[in-house]
Amino acid sequence: GSWSVVEACSGVRYLIxxxxxxxxxxxLNYRSLHRRLIFIGVAILVPIVANWxxxxxxxLTxxxxxxxLAVGADHLIYGWVFFGVVxxxxxxxxxxxxxxxxxxKPPRATLAPAFVATPDRRLWAVAAAATVLLIVPHVALWALVKSENTGQPRLAASAVLADGWQASESRPANWEPAFQGAAVAFNQGYSxxxxxxxxxxxxxxxxxxxxxxxxxVSSDNAMVKSSDTSWSQVSVGARRxxxxxxxxxxxxAQLRASGHAGATTATTNRLVAWQLYWVNGTLTANDQWAKACAAVYRLLGRGDDAAVIIVYAIDDGGGSTSxxxxxxxxxxxxLHGLSQRLADVRDGS
Incomplete structure (x- = not known):
């Protein structure tokens, strides 16, 4: 079978x-700081190695x-039993x-009532600081939510694009990227x-x-899922x-259709697909950079609008040059016009 480590089983909860x-x-068990830090370091390292x-x-099972065995919910049980043993x-x-x-330490001598100290001002400062730390995150979150666009985005495929590209009645192949949870999406062919x-x-x-x-950006989103019986991903790479x-x-990515992919022929059973992200105006193909940009833009009050852009074409069989x-x-x-169109969707235009 085909195995892959999905986000839910990546070991993050295990590590936490x-x-x-x-x-x-x-x-509870150590008094010296260096022993505490060493054990905490071990508690970080051990679950990483144990998860491998x-x-x-x-x-292997x-x-x-x-x-x-270990192909359904039972592998979760095996994992947590193994975690408990470790x-x-x-x-x-x-x-x-x-x-x-x-x-x-020996108890201090009891002071006479006349020498009982008044509450330390530092106690009030600590209490005030704690109150601020509790309130500020909620206020900041409320401000971020209020600043975001609450409407449903409207996005449709354009009939005519630049440089002679026009919408076709059909797509190059019967293929749909496995990206879930989008607010709106389209898959359109152009000639x-x-x-x-x-x-x-x-x-x-x-x-x-x-x-x-x-x-x-999620491990559940991909060109082709490992469980897909119609298409398989042959190879991946990057192009500058x-x-x-x-x-x-x-x-x-190079994709190949199986016999379950619908109406495919010898010339339409292989695709070449290119993918990149649009994150609030920033274009990137890197997952980590896309996440970082999304976090920064949201903290700046610009919302979390983002999109995946995938272009694909039939591999003509004579190499992938053409x-x-x-x-x-x-x-x-x-690409420039598409980026501007996505920015207009973000701004509600």
């Missing part, structure tokens, strides 16, 4: 839980059992360097009769009010372009 209990264990072992054992062993090892509690009849497909998925289930005098990197030339020609002519 280990750090939390590791900090608590270090605080867990993933390997789950895949599925392989040796003919994909009858945490227990970590505590047992850490307990060997347990530090006894410090001897209690250019003035340029040897080149045909290109354009998919745009627009995201607004992103959350855990509706977000642009020069568009409007600026360097731009796009993510590339196919890539068609995709590059399409982007050179229309």
């Amino acid at each position: 839980a280990s750090v939390m209990v590791g900090v608590l264990f270090a605080y 072992v867990r993933a390997y054992l789950i895949v 599925g392989h040796l059992s003919g994909n009858t 945490i227990t062993l970590m505590f047992m090892v850490g307990a060997r360097w347990n530090e006894p509690p410090a001897s209690p 250019n009769r003035a340029n040897r009849g080149q045909e290109v497909g354009l998919y745009v998925g627009y995201y607004r009010h992103q959350d855990q289930t509706h977000k642009l 372009l020069q568009i409007d005098g600026a360097a731009l990197t796009v993510r590339t 196919t890539e030339a068609a995709l590059e020609s399409f982007l050179r002519a229309n």
Whole structure:
């Protein structure tokens, strides 16, 4: 079978839980700062290594059992049992360097009532600071939400684009990118009769009010899902372009259709697809940079509007030179206009 590590099983919760209990264990069992810091470091390192072992054992179990074990919800049970064993062993090892509690200090002599001190002003300062720290995040979050566009974005495919590209009645192939949770999306074919009849497909998925289930950058979003029975991803890569005098990197992929992909022929069963993100006006193909830009723009009060742009064309079989030339020609002519159109959608135009 085909195995992949999805976001829900990436071990983030595993790491968070280990750090939390590791900090608590270090605080309760050690008095010196350096021992506490060492154990907290171990609590960070151990779950990372253990998660590699867990993933390997789950895949190995599925392989040796003919994909009858550890392929459903049971692999979650195996993972958490393994997590419990690892945490227990970590505590047992850490307990060997347990530090006894410090001897209690002798009680201070009771002061006469005349010498009882008034409340320290620093106590009031700490209380005021704590109050501010509790209130400010809520006020900031309220301000961010109020500044965002609350309307439903409106986005439709244009009938005519620049440099002779016009909308077609059909797409180059019966393929849909596996991007979930978009507020609005379209998948449109375009042809250019003035340029040897080149045909290109354009998919745009627009995201607004992103959350855990509706977000642009996610392990659940891909050109093709591993469970897809119609299309498979043969290879991935990157390509550097020069568009409007600026360097731009796009993510590339070669796709192949199976017998379940609908009406495909020997000349339409392979695609070349290029992908990039539009994040509030910034173009990038890097997941981490897209997330960082989205966070910064939202903190600046500009909302979290973003989109995925995918262009694709049929691999003509004579190498991908002519196919890539068609995709590059399409982007050179229309990427600037498409970016402006997405900015208009963001601004409600």
